[in-house]
Amino acid sequence: MASSKPLEDLAQKVANSTKIVSEHLSSHNLPQPSFDVGAPLQWPKLPADVFEARNELRDASKKLHDLANGPRNVLTWLCWSWAHTASLQWINHFKIADAIPLDRVLSYAEIAKTASVDEGFLRRLLRLAITIDIFCEPRPSMVAHTAQSSLLRDPVYADMVGWNLEQGWRWSTYTVEAYEKWGADMITQGNRTPFNAAEKTDKGLFEFYSQPGKEKETVQFGNLMKAYGDTEGFGLELYVYGYDWGALGEATVVDVGAGHGQISCAIAREFPQLKLIVQDLPKVIAQAESMCPQDLKDRVTFQAHDFFEPQSVHGADVYMFKAVLHDWSDDLAIKLLQNVTAAMKPGSRILIVDGVAYDPGTFKQHEERALKTVEMIVMSCLASSEREVDQFKQLIHDSDSRLRIKNIVKPQGAFNSIIEIVFEG
Ligand SMILES: C[S@@+](CC[C@H](N)C(=O)[O-])C[C@H]1O[C@@H](n2cnc3c(N)ncnc32)[C@H](O)[C@@H]1O
Known part of the structure; x- marks a missing residue:
């Protein structure tokens, strides 16, 4: 039944969860969140109960904000959010963030001169960004960075x-x-x-x-993929610690469609007994190889490999598809799985790291929003979808009857799941 005082109920939830989170930060000498330059750019790892409280704070504060606005405002301003998108696109394209040192407050004229852009136009677009805490104007007509705008220098x-x-x-x-x-x-x-x-x-x-x-x-x-791997809920550490890599012992892992291979490097760093083979298209592999830390190069190797061709590494212990299968329609995803299955030995595994779609209300709203948002982004350029558990089961079954799903885990805090599949040979 709907509450008779929804604003007060939500505000109470916000107050209660804020108290838990804020007290945890204080009692552990952790910095409080802030918009200022130098503030932490992401939240520290929190114990499960504090993490839950923070999730409640995120969902309840958004609902409170939206109720305080009212349906007409919410819908209209949602549609008008493209204005921010356009101003941010311009700011990023003309590297305005680079024109402002992190420790300085500069006039619009100084910034315009350094960035070689029109001062009047700059003032208009920056002042819109400032309304959402990307840059700030600590004194009239003088601009400085915020934590958010400082990221644009990276x-x-x-x-x-x-x-x-x-x-x-x-x-x-x-x-x-x-x-x-x-x-x-x-x-x-x-x-x-x-x-x-x-x-x-x-x-x-x-x-x-x-x-x-x-x-x-x-x-x-x-x-983009590197930033995705740094994004809360999609962070690499969730998949490094969310699977028992140590139990594999001395093993070879093939990271299929690995992009720049960040997850392979992160796994190699934590599990010295593993060898990882990073595969992607030639242009991507050339970039990936140059990014790999020198001290990992004896255990992380790079191979140009088209995953629509037969898998070239036979008998590996694990073949991993991270954020790959959701890029492809079922018939092509089946082809990718069949290509690695043909190279597997009995007992070797396929790990699929992807969003698994559940019915609305299964998880926190911000989490479901994150997964559906990523699905829509991928749909802008690939015939993709986030599959449901039954769809994954069907996909595995249609790929090869010797493949068996052993486990589906969603590491705590992760938006994606890890599907472990064993080749029974
Ligand atoms: C969404 S990205 C995922 C990258 C990485 N696994 C990650 O999680 O960051 C998909 C990757 O598939 C690679 N890819 C696309 N077509 C490929 C093909 N035919 N053979 C090998 N890799 C391919 C892309 O270059 C890209 O790096």
Whole structure:
């Protein structure tokens, strides 16, 4: 039954959970959250009860905010949020964050001169960003960084913003046009996506990136994936500690479609008995190899490999697909699984790290929103979906009857799950 005083109930939840979280930070001498430069850019690891309280704070404070606004405001301002997207795109493109040292307060004129942009235009766009705490104006007409804006100076985050706002967002505006043209083929054919409608190409996304002249876009995509691996709920450590890698003993893990291989490097760092083979398309592998820390290079090796071709590493202990299968329709995902199955020995495993979709209300709302948001982003450029448990079961069954799902775990705090599949040979 709906509460008779929803604002007060939500405010109480916010107050209670805030107290738990804030007291934990104080009693452990951890910094309180802040918008200031130098504030922590992400939350520290919290014990389970404090973590739960923080999740409650996130969901209840959003609902309180939305109720205080009212339905008309919520819908209208949601639609108008593209104005922020446009200003951030411009700010990122013209590297405004680089023009402001972290410890300085500069006038609009000084920033405009350093960044070689028009002062009046800069003032308009920055003042919009300032309303959402990206930069601040501590004195009239003088601008400084906030914690959020300082991230734009990090090339990985600048590329994350660049990919989203110059590529993904632009493509997503073609969703209706792509649907009108191709209907449900959008989720079965890799080259019938909003990206294809926007770029007027028949190529799939990764083939498009493989073309000469697409280096900037490919690097942006690589850094998007790096930022994704740093994002709470998708963080690499969840998958490093969320699976018993130690139990494998001396083993070989093939990271199929590994991108820049961050997860392989993180696993190698923690588990010295493991050897990891990072596979991706040639252009990506060239970038990945140059990013691997020197001291891991004897155990992390790099191979250009097209996962639509037969797997070249036979008899490995684990073949991992992290954030890969959700990029492909069922028939192609089956092909990827069959290619590795043909190379497996009895007892070796496939690990799928992907979002598993559940019915609404199964998890916290912000968590479900995160998974559905990622699904929509991937759908802007690939024939993808986050599959439900039964769909994964069907996919594995249709790939090879000798594959058996052993376990599906969702590490605490993770938005994605790890599906462990054994080849029974
Ligand atoms: C969504 S990213 C995931 C990257 C990485 N596993 C991660 O979690 O960060 C998908 C990756 O699949 C790679 N890929 C796409 N087509 C491929 C193919 N035919 N063969 C090998 N890798 C491919 C892309 O280059 C990209 O790095």
